[in-house]
Amino acid sequence: MAIGEGMIKGxxxxxxxxPGDPELITVKAWRLMSTVEVIAYPKPPSSDSMARRIAAPFIPDDVIEMAIEIPMRTARKPAAKIYDKAAKDIAKHLDAGRHTAFICNGDPFLYSTFMYLHERLKEKYEIEIVSGVTSLTGCAAAQRRPLASRNDIIKVLPAPLPDKALRAEIASGDCIIINKVGRHFTRIRKIINELGLTGKAQVIENATTDFEVVRPLQRIDEDDQPYFSTIIIYKGSENW
Amino acid sequence: MAIGEGMIKGxxxxxxxxPGDPELITVKAWRLMSTVEVIAYPKPPSSDSMARRIAAPFIPDDVIEMAIEIPMRTARKPAAKIYDKAAKDIAKHLDAGRHTAFICNGDPFLYSTFMYLHERLKEKYEIEIVSGVTSLTGCAAAQRRPLASRNDIIKVLPAPLPDKALRAEIASGDCIIINKVGRHFTRIRKIINELGLTGKAQVIENATTDFEVVRPLQRIDEDDQPYFSTIIIYKGSENW
Known part of the structure; x- marks a missing residue:
């Protein structure tokens, strides 16, 4: 019998x-990291892995680690090739019966790399999803203001969306969370300003970590462009 | 010196x-529950506390427990009185120097009772927010389908909103999460049907617990009205 054939798959x-504070991992994620044979994580080519950094206190010495290099911004086609290759590499471990954890910051089913691997592997392998605390509520804790209460409408709007879509969506709703701000900061700021909402916007960086910074949008200098930031606009009633 | 006077406050x-699985609590919530003197939680008058149930494996024997009775549906004014009283009761413990945890399912800053206590106590006491896994991503894990990827727009719409607002908001966006469904189920179903989105809607009950049920909306009988449910409509591309 060839290796992997007829074996129980991992x-x-x-x-x-x-969102960043290692203590905000769940008891379940902790338990699983201490029992699997392989821990895989996404990693930008020229910096370290945020997921690996969060998991550091919980990664056993004798686990097989697998860094998957994923460029921060990629067109769909080259990205698909990277995911195909990563899925194949993970499949090798699963075929050999090794339980494998793919770790990611936030939640695996919310704007995460994991979904692309899930899609490629779900037909052939057993997959369990372990939800995590998202940066959405991590940012709420950081700014010390609730995201939403009662019948507030929440919207999550990725900053790369076209101006028109952003304008239309920001115009209604109570709590507007703009994520993936990156190089779009100046453009987003302009839209928020045009809608007269600058006074209601906060900019949050590195929520729940030692480098957490929360600033009102109106106090950020014109030449400052916080790249790794989330912007939260709260238009709801603050009458609790 | 009178008791509480000049003492270090809790x-x-x-x-x-x-969202429900006790293993989805964070390491930080676990640590704090084992160190505080008082654990408080909301509780409907005629049933047990969901937060207390999730926390059960982690509550120390010698902690002071404090159940705060909060009716499921209340008008604003009587609710405000209940929160005033609860805040006062918690303040007594804090004044006596006792560290107190208010536990809630989901996240304390997302449609939670805690926000009303936070608002009443934040000026006088030190308050720390410990984010939790929300039922939003718990539901995504339950239905084994990602909430959002790439530039998908997410909306969270409380079911008690008027038809007109719901219709307008459901019409745009990629992932629509309708929470607080309760007695609004039939009304919401009708709106989704009118928008031609029934085939894209899933109904999730008790995500991440032993009683988890996920059903396509179109397979739910007319006379069935799952009260404690969340409805997720996914209109985005499933091309990963």
């Missing part, structure tokens, strides 16, 4: 590790 | 315990 776990 | 912790 399970793939998609583990959300939360 | 800290209030707002602890999110996640």
């Amino acid at each position: 399970t793939l776990y998609g583990l959300g590790l939360g | 800290t209030l912790y707002g602890l999110g315990l996640g």
Whole structure:
């Protein structure tokens, strides 16, 4: 019998590790990281892996680590090739009966790399999703203001969306969260300003970590462009 | 010196315990529950507390427990009185130097009772917010389908909103999460049907617990009205 043939396959776990504070990982993610044979994580080519950094206190010495290099911004086609290759590499471990955790910051089913692996592997392997604390509520804790209460409408709007869509969506709703701000900061700021909402917007960076910074949008200098930021506009009633 | 006077006040912790599976609590919530003197939680008058149920494996024997009775549906004014009283009761413990955790399912800053206590106590006491896994991503894990990828727009719409607002908001966006469904189920179903989106809607009950049920909306009988449900409509591209 060839290696892997007829063997019991390993399970793939998609583990959300939360927004940044290692203590915000779940008991379940902790338990699974201490029992799997392989821990895989996404990593930008020229910096370290945020997921790996969050997980550091919980990664056993004898686990097989697997860094998957994923460029921060990629067109769909080259990205698909990277995911195909990563899925194949993970499949090798699963076929050999090794339980494998793919760890990611936030939640595995919310704007995460894991979804692309899930899509490629779900037909052939057992996959368990372990939800994590998202940066959405991590940012709410950071700014010390609730996201939404009662019948407030929440919207999550990725900053790369076209101006027209952003304008239309920001115009209605109570709590507007703009994520993936990156190089779009100046453009987003302009839209928020045009809608007269600058006074209601906060800019949050590195929520729940030692480098957490929360600033009102109106106090950020024109030449300052916080790249890794989330913007939260709260238009709801603050009458609790 | 009278009791409480000049003493170091206790800290209030707002602890999110996640969507239902006790293993989805964070390491931080676990640590804090084992160190505080008082654990408070909301409780409907005629049933047990969901937060207390999630926390059960982690509550120390010698902690002071404090159940705060909060009716499921209340007009604003009587609710405000209940929160005033609860805040006063918690303040007594804090004044006596006792660290107190208020536990809630999900996240303390997302449609939670804790926000009303936070508002009443934040000027006088030190408060720390510990984010939790929300039922939003718990539901995504339950239905084994990502909430959002790439530039998908997410909306969270409380079901008690008027038809007109719901219709307008559901019409745009990629992932629509309708929470607080309760007695609004039939009305919401009708709106989704009119928008031609029934085939894209899933109904999730008790996500991440032993009683988890996920059903396509179109397979739910006319006379069935799942009260404790969340409806997720996914209109985005499933091309990963």
